[in-house]
Amino acid sequence: xxxxxxxxxxxxxxxxxxxxxxxxxAGRKGLVREITVPELNRPGLPLNGFYENFAExxxxxxxxxxxxxxxxxxxxGTTESVEKLFTYTIPCCIFSHNLQPxxxxxxxxxxSQTPVLISSxxxxxxxxxxxxxLSNFFAPQQTVHGVLVEVAGSGVLIQGDSGVGKSETALxxxxxxxxxxxxxxxxxKCISGNNLIGSGTNKVIGHHMEIRGLGIIxxxxxxxxGAIRDEKQIDFVVQLEEWDSSQIYDRIGSHDxxxxxxxxxxxxxxxPVKPGRNIPIIxxxxxxxxxxxxxxxxxxxxxxxxxxxxxxSENARKVYLENYNNKQDIK
Amino acid sequence: xxxKTTTIKNxxxxxxxxxxxxxxxxxxxxxxxxxxxxxxxxxxKSIMGIITLGASYKTDxxxxxxxxxxxxxxxxxxxLFEKKFEEE
Numbered sequence: 001x002x003x004x005x006x007x008x009x010x011x012x013x014x015x016x017x018x019x020x021x022x023x024x025x026a027g028r029k030g031l032v033r034e035i036t037v038p039e040l041n042r043p044g045l046p047l048n049g050f051y052e053n054f055a056e057x058x059x060x061x062x063x064x065x066x067x068x069x070x071x072x073x074x075x076x077g078t079t080e081s082v083e084k085l086f087t088y089t090i091p092c093c094i095f096s097h098n099l100q101p102x103x104x105x106x107x108x109x110x111x112s113q114t115p116v117l118i119s120s121x122x123x124x125x126x127x128x129x130x131x132x133x134l135s136n137f138f139a140p141q142q143t144v145h146g147v148l149v150e151v152a153g154s155g156v157l158i159q160g161d162s163g164v165g166k167s168e169t170a171l172x173x174x175x176x177x178x179x180x181x182x183x184x185x186x187x188x189k190c191i192s193g194n195n196l197i198g199s200g201t202n203k204v205i206g207h208h209m210e211i212r213g214l215g216i217i218x219x220x221x222x223x224x225x226g227a228i229r230d231e232k233q234i235d236f237v238v239q240l241e242e243w244d245s246s247q248i249y250d251r252i253g254s255h256d257x258x259x260x261x262x263x264x265x266x267x268x269x270x271x272p273v274k275p276g277r278n279i280p281i282i283x284x285x286x287x288x289x290x291x292x293x294x295x296x297x298x299x300x301x302x303x304x305x306x307x308x309x310x311x312x313s314e315n316a317r318k319v320y321l322e323n324y325n326n327k328q329d330i331k
Numbered sequence: 332x333x334x335k336t337t338t339i340k341n342x343x344x345x346x347x348x349x350x351x352x353x354x355x356x357x358x359x360x361x362x363x364x365x366x367x368x369x370x371x372x373x374x375x376k377s378i379m380g381i382i383t384l385g386a387s388y389k390t391d392x393x394x395x396x397x398x399x400x401x402x403x404x405x406x407x408x409x410x411l412f413e414k415k416f417e418e419e
Contacts, residue, residue, distance in 0.1 A: 251351045251378050304347040307382055311344035315387040 004137055006092045006115045007031040012133070020129055022094070022117045026106040030113040035059060035091045038134035040127055042066060043093075047073070049081040056088040059130065063123030067099045074102045086112035096123040139189040140262050148181040148198040148232060149173050151287035155198060155232040157186065157266075158283070160240030164273055167209050169240070172280035179229045180219050183209045188234065190262040199231035206230075236267040236290050238283055243274035254300040256293075267293075333401040335394050341415040344387035347378075349416035354378045356407050362398025364408060375408060 010022050010031070024031065041058040044066055062070070073079055086108050092115040095101055101109075101116055109116045119126050146159040147170040158166045167183060174180050182200035189197045200206035207219045207228045220228045237259050241247075249272055250257075259268035269286055273279060289299060339345065345353070357364045357375040364375035368390060373380035375394070386392060392412070396404040 248355055251354060252347045254347060300347070307346045308343055310385060311346060311387040314385055315344065315389075318387065318389070 004035045005031065006033050006035065009035065018129060018133070020126065021120050025101065025116045025118055026109045027113050027115040030092070030115045033089065033091045033115065035134065038131065038138040040130060043085060044069070046085055047081050051084065054088065056090050060090050060093045061123060061127060062093060062095045062099070064097060064099070067095065070102060070105065074104060079104065083108055086114055090114060092117055094119060094126065096121055096126050136189065136191060139191050141187055141189045142262055143185055143187050143201065145184065146186055147183050148186045148234065150179040150181060150229055150232050151284055152178070152291065154235040154287040154290055155181070156283060156287055157198060157234050157237045158240060159237060164240045164242060165279065166240060167211055169279045169283065171209065171211060173283065174219060174223055174227050176280060176284065179227055180207060180209070181229045181232045182206065188261055190264060194264050196234040196261055196264050196266065197231050198234050234261070234266060236269065238286065239268065239270045240273050240279065241270060243272040252300050254298070254304055332395065332397050333405045335405050335409050337392050337394060337409045337412040339386055339388055339390050339392065339412060341418045342388050343418065344390070345381060345384065347382060349418070350378050350381040352411060352416055353381055353408060356411060357404070360396070360398070360400050360404040362396040362401045362404045364394070364396045364404050367393040367395065
């Protein structure tokens with residue numbers, strides 16, 4: 001299990017709409033405390049003295065309401081519930097709206113070595129950003145062997161045995177204006193239960209490819225920054241296979257096959273490889289066809305529907321002619 | 332050269348699924364296999380060819396094959412027609 005400390009939370013270099021804008025006010029010694037659940041708690045009830053079912057493992061978020069209540073407690077001098085809060089090992093306490101905690105609050109926090117953080121964001125905004133960050137961090141993940149490319153806007157995970165030509169296929173796709181997300185090892189995260197996001201294992205070594213005969217090449221240097229992407233949702237999986245004449249390959253494509261990744265069903269195509277078959281173009285076409293399917297247009301099914309209609313009308317014509325001829329004979 | 336005349340026995344005729352079944356079966360044989368309707372003769376290993384025959388219910392089809400395993404090939408294809416392409 002990966003772990004995320006409060007210090008990591010402060011150190012994260014997040015951009016614009018993801019930034020948490022956190023500062024630490026007290027309890028620096030406690031910055032090593034770990035966050036173990038992707039959830040937040042608003043400590044209204046505990047501050048009022050009700051500690052049953054208290055979610056102590058969660059980050060405690062103090063907004064305007066809780067702040068006003070704290071101010072009232074400090075004014076009246078009834079601070080037992082606040083002191084009790086710090087007897088629990090909560091990961092940290094975050095104040096939103098840049099609300100400055102009471103001096104005494106910081107003192108108790110310091111004593112119990114609980115980090116107190118402050119952010120300029122509103123409570124709802126910081127909750128959204130924190131939950132997003134934590135659920136990304138705690139999302140189930142899996143590393144698979146394959147190449148992830150974005151083809152015509154769809155995320156295509158190309159898999160297959162070593163030497164079947166995954167990287168070469170991806171290279172040609174990139175050359176044709178599509179984008180590389182990750183080569184060889186793809187980290188897949190399952191976000192919000194049904195969204196599979198693939199990325200490279202490591203940003204530093206990302207967007208390099210190994211091509212037999214060339215060695216390791218840097219895609220973003222050769223093809224430009226437009227040829228790469230950091231992460232992409234996986235829309236379907238292509239399995240490349242050496243052509244095996246004893247195997248039956250799909251000739252119609254009216255049945256959808258799927259494969260399971262982290263419990264999510266993903267459309268799956270098995271494409272046989274043999275000399276003379278241009279795999280990149282096939283994958284490109286598959287990506288476009290898959291987009292049509294998502295829009296509700298199934299080429300194969302509509303084709304078959306038209307065929308059946310045509311055969312029916314032929315049949316009706318035949319029956320009509322037969323009846324007509326029979327009547328003529330009777331006369 | 333081996334030949335056999337069959338009739339289409341399933342109501343829907345030869346649409347995409349039966350066509351795929353014919354192609355799969357035909358591909359297992361070495362011989363060149365043909366389907367003939369009226370004066371049209373097409374390769375039984377070509378899926379689009381079979382579909383464009385427009386073979387509806389009760390149409391007569393001549394199955395023919397030429398090659399080392401022509402006998403078995405014709406029998407196998409004709410058997411599919413008899414089984415109504417595993418439909419109905």
